[in-house]
Amino acid sequence: MLNIILSSISQGFLWAVMAIGVYIMYRILDIADLSAEGTFPLGAVVAARAIAAGLSPWLAIVLSLAAGMITGILAGFLHTKMKIPGLLTGILILTGLYSINLRVLGAPNITLLGKETVISQLRTIIDDRNVAALILGITVTLIITLMLILFLKSELGLALRATGANEVMAVANAIATDSMKIIGYALSNGIIALSGALLAQNYGYADVGMGIGTIVIGLASIIIGERLLGTSSLSRSLLAVVFGAVIYRVVIDAVLYLGVNPQDIKLYSAIVLAIVLWLGHRTQDNNSRKGKSYVAQT
Amino acid sequence: MLLKLDSIKKTFCPQTVNETAVLTDLTFYVEEGEFISILGSNGTGKSTLLNLIAGIERPDEGEIEFCGQNVLKQSPRKLAADIGRVFQDPKSGTAENLSIQENLAIASRRGEKITLRRGVSHQAKINFRNALADLGLGLENRLSAPVGVLSGGQRQVLTLLMATLKKPRLLLLDEHTAALDPATSQIVSEMTDRIVKQHGQTTLMVTHNVDAAIKYGSRLIMLNRGRIVADVRGDEKKSLCKDEVLALYHNEIDWE
Numbered sequence: 317m318l319n320i321i322l323s324s325i326s327q328g329f330l331w332a333v334m335a336i337g338v339y340i341m342y343r344i345l346d347i348a349d350l351s352a353e354g355t356f357p358l359g360a361v362v363a364a365r366a367i368a369a370g371l372s373p374w375l376a377i378v379l380s381l382a383a384g385m386i387t388g389i390l391a392g393f394l395h396t397k398m399k400i401p402g403l404l405t406g407i408l409i410l411t412g413l414y415s416i417n418l419r420v421l422g423a424p425n426i427t428l429l430g431k432e433t434v435i436s437q438l439r440t441i442i443d444d445r446n447v448a449a450l451i452l453g454i455t456v457t458l459i460i461t462l463m464l465i466l467f468l469k470s471e472l473g474l475a476l477r478a479t480g481a482n483e484v485m486a487v488a489n490a491i492a493t494d495s496m497k498i499i500g501y502a503l504s505n506g507i508i509a510l511s512g513a514l515l516a517q518n519y520g521y522a523d524v525g526m527g528i529g530t531i532v533i534g535l536a537s538i539i540i541g542e543r544l545l546g547t548s549s550l551s552r553s554l555l556a557v558v559f560g561a562v563i564y565r566v567v568i569d570a571v572l573y574l575g576v577n578p579q580d581i582k583l584y585s586a587i588v589l590a591i592v593l594w595l596g597h598r599t600q601d602n603n604s605r606k607g608k609s610y611v612a613q614t
Numbered sequence: 615m616l617l618k619l620d621s622i623k624k625t626f627c628p629q630t631v632n633e634t635a636v637l638t639d640l641t642f643y644v645e646e647g648e649f650i651s652i653l654g655s656n657g658t659g660k661s662t663l664l665n666l667i668a669g670i671e672r673p674d675e676g677e678i679e680f681c682g683q684n685v686l687k688q689s690p691r692k693l694a695a696d697i698g699r700v701f702q703d704p705k706s707g708t709a710e711n712l713s714i715q716e717n718l719a720i721a722s723r724r725g726e727k728i729t730l731r732r733g734v735s736h737q738a739k740i741n742f743r744n745a746l747a748d749l750g751l752g753l754e755n756r757l758s759a760p761v762g763v764l765s766g767g768q769r770q771v772l773t774l775l776m777a778t779l780k781k782p783r784l785l786l787l788d789e790h791t792a793a794l795d796p797a798t799s800q801i802v803s804e805m806t807d808r809i810v811k812q813h814g815q816t817t818l819m820v821t822h823n824v825d826a827a828i829k830y831g832s833r834l835i836m837l838n839r840g841r842i843v844a845d846v847r848g849d850e851k852k853s854l855c856k857d858e859v860l861a862l863y864h865n866e867i868d869w870e
Contacts, residue, residue, distance in 0.1 A: 467730070474712065474720050474733040481709035487670075488707065489776070490694035490724045 322446040324569040328562030329453025330514045331533060333460055335561040337508035338534030345480035345500040350406025350531055351391050354413030355384045355505040357527035359512025361421040364522030368426055373434045377513045384509025385502045392498030417524045425523040433517035449518050460507060461554050468550060476500055529582045536589040537561035539596055616816055617644035622676035624662055636662045638840035649810050649817045651827035654837035660820040664786045669693040681783055695725025698777030700790040707773030710762035714753060717761055718742045721776035745775060767798035771805060778809055787819040824859055
C-alpha cells in the first residue's frame with residue numbers, strides 16, 4: 317500500500333513537469349495550445365530511441381528538451397507569422413508529430429528493459445525503485461520551477477507575461493509580442509518533452525500513443541492546484557500546479573486501485589477534469605471572481 | 615516639425631453596407647511642445663486618428679510623417695519606442711496580473727533591448743517609489759500589489775506615468791478620462807496637465823468633453839465628419855469660451 321502511494325506521488329512529480337509546461341501556454345500566454353499531446357510523446361520517443369542506441373540517459377533528456385523546443389518554435393511560427401489560431405496550431409502540431417514520433421521510434425513502442433536509464437543509475441545509490449523515482453521527480457520539478465520563476469521575473473519574463481496578460485499594453489510598450497509568444501511556445505513544449513523523456517525512463521518504455529490525454533492531465537493539475545492553493549503570487553501559482561499534479565495522480569491511481577479497468581482510465585480522467593472545471597466555475601460564479609474560460613479560447 | 619499628417623483618408627468596411635468614411639481629408643502638423651486637444655463627437659474618427667499615428671492602423675490614402683520618418687513604413691512596435699499612449703479603457707494600459715513595479719519596469723525598458731537581468735532592480739524600485747510618491751495617490755507603498763486590485767482612476771494614473779516614464783517624443787491620450795467618474799476624471803485631467811507642462815511633453819489629447827478641450831492644451835482642433843472644422847491656438851485658444859466652441863460646432867452641423 318505504501319509502495320503504491322509512493323509510486324503514485326513520484327509519478328505525480330514527473331507529470332508536474334509537464335503540467336508546468338502546459339501552465340506557460342494556458343495561464344501565462346493565455347493560448348489554448350494542444351501541442352502537448354504531440355510533444356509529450358515526442359520527448360518520450362526521442363529519449364527512448366537515444367537510450368536504445370546506447371546514449372547516456374541524461375543526454376537523452378537533453379535531446380528530448382531540444383526536440384520539444386524546436387517543435388515549440390515551429391508552433392510559435394505557425395501561430396504568429398502564419399496567423400493560425402492557437403487551437404488549430406496545436407492540432408496541426410500534434411497530428412504532424414504523430415508521424416514523426418512513429419518514425420523516430422521505428423515501431424509503435426519500444427522497451428527500455430535492461431537499458432541504462434536515469435532511474436537505473438539512481439538505483440545504484442538508492443535501493444528502492446519508488447524512492448529513486450521520487451527523488452528524481454522532486455529534484456527536476458524543483459529545478460525547473462525555480463528556473464522558471466527566475467526567468468519570469470527577468471526583463472524578458474516580464475515582457476512575456478505582459479504579452480499574455482494584455483497585448484495592447486505590450487505593443488504600446490514596444491514589446492515584440494510575436495517573439496515573446498515563440499519563446500513561450502519553445503519553453504512550454506521543451507519542458508513538456510522533458511517530462512515525456514523522464515516518464516518514458518520511469519515506465520521503462522515509450523509508446524506513440526502515450527500522449528493521448530496529456531492536455532487533460534495538465535489542465536486538471538493546474539485547476540486542482542489553483543483551487544486548493546490559490547494564485548496569490550507567481551511562486552504560489554507554480555507551486556499549486558506541482559501540488560495539483562501530485563493530487564491528480566494520486567486520485568487517478570486510487571480509482572485504478574479500486575478496481576477500474578485500466579483501459580477506462582482516460583474516460584475517468586476526462587470525467588475528473590469535467591467535474592473540476594464545473595466546480596471551479598460554480599465557485600467563480602458564487603464569488604464572482606475573474607476566471608479564464610477554456611471553452612471560449614481558440 | 616514633429617508630426618505631419620497629409621490628406622489622410624480612412625474608410626472602414628469599404629464597398630459593403632457598413633461602409634463608414636471615418637477620416638475624409640485630414641491634414642495637420644504638430645510642432646514640438648504643443649499640447650493639442652482634439653474635440654469631436656462619437657464616430658468622428660478621433661480614436662482612428664491616434665491609431666493611425668501609432669501605426670496600429672493604416673490610412674487608405676495620405677502620408678504620415680513622425681520625426682522625419684514615414685510612419686507607414688514602420689511597425690507599431692518601433693513607433694511605440696517614441697510614443698506613449700493612454701487608452702480610454704483603464705484596463706488597456708496596464709497588465710493586471712503583474713504588480714505595479716513590474717508594469718513600471720516594462721515601461722522603463724520601452725524601446726531598449728530586454729535581457730535576462732532581473733526585471734525589477736533595487737534601484738528601479740527606489741525610482742518607482744519616488745515617481746509614484748510625486749503623484750500623491752499612496753501607490754508608492756503598494757509597489758508589489760497586482761495592478762488588478764487598483765481602481766480605474768489609479769490604473770489610468772499609473773498608465774499615464776508609464777507612458778511618460780521614458781519621456782516619449784509624443785504622448786497620445788485617447789479619451790483617457792471618459793470611463794472615470796467626474797471627480798476622478800477631474801483628478802486625472804489635472805495630473806495630466808501637470809505632467810505635460812512639467813516635461814513640455816508634446817501631446818495629442820482626444821476628447822468629447824468640450825470643457826476639458828477648452829481648459830487644457832495650447833491648441834484645439836475640432837473634428838467633424840472626418841475633417842478639421844476648427845483649429846485654434848495661441849492667445850485665441852486661451853480666450854476661447856464654451857459658447858464659441860458650441861457655436862462653431864452647431865454652425866458646422868447646420869451647414870451640412
